[in-house]
Amino acid sequence: MGKMNHRRWERIRDEIAIWRIGALPGLLVIGLVVLLRLMGTLQFSEWWMLDFFLRSRPPEPTDERILIVGINEADIQANGHPISDETLAELIEALQIYEPRVIGLDIVRDLPVEPGHDRLNQVFQSPNIIGIEALPNANGNAVSPPPGLPPEQIGFADVFSDADGALRRSLLDIALFETESNEAESKFSLALLLAEAYLNQEGIYLDNGIRDPDAMRFGSAEIPQLRPNSGGYVNADTDGNQTLIHYRSGDLPFRQVSMADILSGNVPEDWIRDRIILIGSTAISLGDLKLAPALANNDNAGLTYGVKIHAHITSQIISAVLDDRPLLRTWANGWDYVWIIAWGLLGILLSRVLASPFKTLLALGIASALLFIICVAALMAGWWLPIVPALGVLILNSAGLTAALFYRHQQDLQAKIHDRQSVIEQTFDAIHNGPLQTLAGIMRNCSEESYSRDQLYAELQTLNHELRTVYDAIRQETLTPNGHFYLCNGEQLDLQHPTHELLHAVYRATLNRPFPSFEHLKVKVVSFQFIDVRILSTDQKRGLCRFLEEALCNAGKYARDMTRLEVSCKPQPGKILIRIADNGKGLPHTTSSFSGRGSHQATMLAKQLNGSFHRLPNSPQGTLCELTYPIAKPWFG
Incomplete structure (x- = not known):
């Protein structure tokens, strides 16, 4: 019994020694990847993977609740640029005939563009029209809203790009302080006001969040707030109320027509009635293009008109409320690192338990595929999980230790060959210097007659x-x-x-x-x-x-x-x-x-x-x- 306990403790000590030597590099790898993530080094790769996953989703049905009226190159050639107030008023009047639920005007109109300014102001008296303004930039410059619209029908059109120039988040509201009175004035985005106007007629109203009192909520759909270190972001500027954009997948997320189509009456009535109408530029010459890699396809590199970006943001809000389509959210920051460490430990475990380099590489392939499947399934459910650091620690710990195992296997094999060769040589030497010498003497003596x-x-x-x-x-x-x-x-x-x-x-x-x-x-x-x-x-x-x-x-x-x-x-x-x-x-x-x-x-x-x-x-x-x-x-x- 004592010998058995002694052997058991010896095995335990040997195993502890193996883990101490083998696991220490793996733990250092985990620590290094965590440090790189905390420093923001992995931000761009994590953003890239998010864009890739969003592009790779199956196509979704067209959101028929939204119609984009694009002012294209042909419209500009026919009506000049900028479009006059009279033409714009005529376009809105043509739309109002079919009683859309709300009209969003993604066109700057801070100054009159004659002729037709008075006519446009008269059109603006309708309560279902929302215009835009631009918030003050770093230099304090801003773009005023159309003077004919009341303040409650004004939303800002500003969007904020990430460090790589891509749009992945939207600003829904922000508090601006008056310099003289030091009082905060809340400003809401065009997309939020369009969604609110649409949902109000469904009996659903904007309220504060329940899980997060600082968040926004329509009914039971709480819009998750983006924090400075949410998901792959590190120390991001998240002033105001920001959320991730869950772009709608597919080649035709929304119906789109031209201004000429509306003016000529070539658009079906049910495309307009009770819909959200977004009017904006779809002409390359006007330069209202934004970079959205999640929407990249064979026809573009992710460059998308601003009016379409507003449509995606509006659609994700009303789809979350009415269709239970998930909004993109992230784990609390601490859980991200628990996830990363867990995958790193799995990589160490694979190398130790399987021992064989070939089995470890096979298991690494299976584990990596499983990680991809989990992250894709999570994104479909609305969760952005950190796949890049998790995959990094998994591969480095599995493949890195596997490379060490390959080396150890090769060294062991060479040592065995050397040992066998040494035994063979020692055996031959022992025979050569002993029995063969005696045998040689016997053979020599046998030729003598006196033997x-x-x-x-x-x-x-x-x-x-x-x-x-x-x-x-x-x-x-x-x-x-x-x-x-x-x-x-x-x-x-x-x-x-x-x-x-x-x-x-x-x-x-x-x-x-x-x-x-x-x-x-x-x-x-x-x-x-x-x-x-x-x-x-x-x-x-x-x-x-x-x-x-x-x-x-x-x-x-x-x-x-x-x-x-x-x-x-x-x-x-x-x-x-x-x-x-x-x-x-x-x-x-x-x-x-x-x-x-x-x-x-x-x-x-x-x-x-x-x-x-x-x-x-x-x-x-x-x-x-x-x-x-x-x-x-x-x-x-």
């Missing part, structure tokens, strides 16, 4: 023992944490011991092996001095042991009639020298025996140590093997 069955049997027993010890030796070398070197006789050397002691132990063990050339040795010159003036890894120490073992085995096998063997391991100025020299009649130094596995081992070891290896003839007879390597490892090594 007895008992000798063959004894050497085969030795070979059998060496083969059986290879597995244990390799297994221990690859699994033992501190590192050991295993000789063919089963002796174990701890690689933490000084290097000269290890080499001396290899020397003693190898000379005890039954190689024929060792039988006639008369002189052994041996010197193993302290050489640990340079720190070596366990693998490098193991390599030195194998090098000495292999060199001694070669001498024992091939140095026939050898009577003298010199083995030295000592420091010299700036380098370490390991030298094995014999005086036997060995094989010619150009044969393959001297360029086989042993030479390859020595050459690779010398390269690792930034040293050199040489196998040369010894004068006057024999073979000399030398391995040297520098005491101080070069800084570029």
Whole structure:
């Protein structure tokens, strides 16, 4: 039970360590995206996504409650510019015949345009006509309303663009202070007054909001107010009562006719009777164009006449009241960031739980699609959700950590390949320096007539023992944490011991092996001095042991009639020298025996140590093997 609890706590600690290392970058990504949003860096991308979603909605039915009477290029050519008061009066009189519910005049008429000024003032006596004015700008300049209209029939036509020049919000009312009396005077927009006039005849009146007392309300439809940090906005100028424009989708949101159509009587009566009539410019030459990317299509880049903008704002109000069409609203600012953080944490979770990079990328695609679906569905219900920062933290945390997983996977794969290759090489080295050496001796002795069955049997027993010890030796070398070197006789050397002691132990063990050339040795010159003036890894120490073992085995096998063997391991100025020299009649130094596995081992070891290896003839007879390597490892090594 205690072991189970111990293992469970170990797994918990490991998991905490993984999350501490893996989740910290993800949390930093979330913090960075939140900071960028707070600084307003993501505003433009969030506005772009809002426009994109609004453009991508299915088309809505034409709002037949609104008729736009556009004064186009043909009307200007026929009647001149500006349109005279008499022509304008004639147009309004022609419309009044069919009893529209309200007429909005989106044309500046602060000064008389003769002829017909008196006639136009007489027309303005009708209570269902609403004219426009322009609010004071930064320089204090304003455009006065038509003098013939009473103040309650005047609405401002001003619209406020975002930093990219696009219209996404409308100003419904604003309080202006008189400089002399310091009293506030409320001004209402043309669109709001048109909607109010229409809804009043439905028995629905303008009132204060219930959820937000500062908001406006018609019946149960409360118009949400835009705040400085609503949705994708950051520190926006939201003076007055502003709301997001929920543009009507489709190629024909409203019916539209020309002034000539009205004057010639070519418009069906039911298009006018009891409708909202908006009169304004639809001529490019008059320049009343606004940028509304949410309305962009193949025919335009979002440039829309001002009279159509007023129609969309009016339509969204009366549609919300009478048709339950949602108005655009946003979450309270704090909930936006809860949403963003939640998607960022999901990205971290995907990378950790799935672990596989391919599964994580698949899950990321599904999660991103789900995020899009949620945001589109929310917009259809009237909610503008922050998709850009949410998608950003999701992708960065999933794909970023996935890239790390890809790298880790690749590194793990390379490490496994390296480990397997290392095991293969260690196995071959162990066989080469042990059983293969014994086998070579058996094969050589078998050609001699004096070689007895008992000798063959004894050497085969030795070979059998060496083969059986290879597995244990390799297994221990690859699994033992501190590192050991295993000789063919089963002796174990701890690689933490000084290097000269290890080499001396290899020397003693190898000379005890039954190689024929060792039988006639008369002189052994041996010197193993302290050489640990340079720190070596366990693998490098193991390599030195194998090098000495292999060199001694070669001498024992091939140095026939050898009577003298010199083995030295000592420091010299700036380098370490390991030298094995014999005086036997060995094989010619150009044969393959001297360029086989042993030479390859020595050459690779010398390269690792930034040293050199040489196998040369010894004068006057024999073979000399030398391995040297520098005491101080070069800084570029």
